[in-house]
Amino acid sequence: xxxxxxxxxxxxxxxxxxxxxxxxxxxxxxxxxxxxxxxxxxxxxxxxxxxxxxxxxxxxxxxxxxxxxxxxxxxxxxxxxxxxxxxxxxxxxxxxxxxxxxxxxx
Amino acid sequence: xxxxxxxxxxxxxxxxxxxxxxxxxxxxxxxxxxxxxxxxxxxxxxxxxxxxxxxxxxxxxxxxxxxxxxxxxxxxxxxxxxxxxxxxxxxxxxxxxxxxxxxxxxxxxxxxxxxxxxxxxxxxxxxxxxxxxxxxxxxxxxxxxxxxxxxxxxxxxxxxxxxxxxxxxxxxxxxxxxxxxxxxxxxx
Numbered sequence: 320x321x322x323x324x325x326x327x328x329x330x331x332x333x334x335x336x337x338x339x340x341x342x343x344x345x346x347x348x349x350x351x352x353x354x355x356x357x358x359x360x361x362x363x364x365x366x367x368x369x370x371x372x373x374x375x376x377x378x379x380x381x382x383x384x385x386x387x388x389x390x391x392x393x394x395x396x397x398x399x400x401x402x403x404x405x406x407x408x409x410x411x412x413x414x415x416x417x418x419x420x421x422x423x424x425x
Numbered sequence: 426x427x428x429x430x431x432x433x434x435x436x437x438x439x440x441x442x443x444x445x446x447x448x449x450x451x452x453x454x455x456x457x458x459x460x461x462x463x464x465x466x467x468x469x470x471x472x473x474x475x476x477x478x479x480x481x482x483x484x485x486x487x488x489x490x491x492x493x494x495x496x497x498x499x500x501x502x503x504x505x506x507x508x509x510x511x512x513x514x515x516x517x518x519x520x521x522x523x524x525x526x527x528x529x530x531x532x533x534x535x536x537x538x539x540x541x542x543x544x545x546x547x548x549x550x551x552x553x554x555x556x557x558x559x560x561x562x563x564x565x566x567x568x569x570x571x572x573x574x575x576x577x578x579x580x581x582x583x584x585x586x587x588x589x590x591x592x593x594x595x596x597x598x599x600x601x602x603x604x605x606x607x608x609x610x611x612x613x
Contacts, residue, residue: 355533382507383540386514390532398508 346411352387353407356380367408385410392418496552505559506543509566513539516570524576530584538583 350365357376359365365374371381385401388394388410394417396404404410496502517532526535542562549555568574 378503378507379510379540379543382510383514383536386511386536387533390514390517398511401511 342415345415346407348391349388349407349411349414352391353384356384356387365407367411368406370406372405381405388414394418394421494556496556499550499552502552502555502559506555509559509562510539510543513562513566516566520569520579523570523572524579526576526579526584529580535583 346367350367353359353371353374354361354365357371357374357380359374371384376384381404382401385396385404389396392414394414396413396417400413404413496505514536517535521527521530521532521535546555546558549558569579
């Protein structure tokens with residue numbers, strides 16, 4: 320399903336390719352988990368590009384966020400994938416990809 | 426089960442954790458095994474002294490506790506800590522089922538209990554010490570997952586705050602009044 324979606328998008332303007340990589344509600348879910356994990360206040364500004372390190376997370380926090388996302392979306396993130404996650408957008412993209420793969424496998 | 430992690434000089438985190446509940450005997454065992462520096466399966470540590478009818482558990486323990494003798498560097502130690510943390514987090518659902526913790530605590534609370542324990546040993550800089558702490562942590566994790574512990578152990582060690590009051594796990598401003606809080610800490 321993920322590939323067809325991307326196939327459709329590429330016929331439109333290339334600008335949209337970025338947005339279709341992760342759905343907005345998924346990004347906001349990820350943001351909620353990050354906020355809860357790092358104990359940020361509700362009015363803290365979180366953009367999809369904000370990096371975990373900028374938000375005050377150390378490396379253990381990052382791993383913990385990835386585990387929380389694993390639990391929330393019922394996916395299993397491989398270790399090498401997990402090393403590359405440094406921002407919210409990357410996390411949402413990876414989740415999207417994994418959920419798409421599981422949808423195909425199931 | 427929550428252990429420790431290596432800390433790294435310039436970067437953030439990983440910390441090792443020496444669980445206060447570890448008995449000294451396992452500590453010595455860990456030292457001994459660590460110094461042996463061989464990769465044989467008998468390194469299962471606490472598996473050594475058990476009787477023959479515990480062979481299945483021995484196998485389980487040995488399988489899970491296999492740790493290479495030395496971390497070459499802080500980086501590798503950090504990796505080990507994260508691997509351990511991931512393994513612990515992935516075992517949380519089964520732990521909650523074994524001990525019927527669904528009413529008492531959520532998975533994310535257990536996760537933060539684990540990371541809190543790991544952070545306690547943040548300042549450790551020697552990879553060997555970190556390995557030892559990790560070994561202790563793996564042992565604890567195995568004990569918990571193979572149901573060698575009981576529910577009150579888990580609740581007392583990981584769910585409830587250090588002072589033994591459930592209110593302690595939340596922010597300290599909740600609950601009783603100022604007078605009572607001071608009263609609980611001392612007579613004055």
